Amino acid sequence: MTASQHMVRANGLRFRAMVDGPADGEMTILLHGFPEGAESWSKQVDALAKAGTLAVAPDLRGYGLSDAPERVEQYAIGHLVDDVEGIIKAFGRSAAHIA
Secondary structure, three states, rough: OEEEEEEEEEEOOOEEEEEEEOOOOOOOEEEOOOOEEEEEHHHHHHHHHOOEEEEEEEEEOOOOOOOOOOHHHHOHHHHHHHHHHHHHOOOOOOOOEEO
């Protein structure tokens, strides 16, 4: 399997995400740290997809091809949590496993 690139709208922003796996599989969202991006999860996205999971690894706000708000306050943890919740909802889900 090969992850495809998706642009996902969530929390008023656009997020680029690597996505692979069955649309009806349980969703796992993989969140990168600083200074990495979604590609840091490439091997895990592939392994999870092969195991039957819908794997989603987004570039978080300010990284890669995702939108980058200008003000520092726009990177507060509450906004980041809302981003992840919005990404999960963008895939038609109400919950996901998070790593």
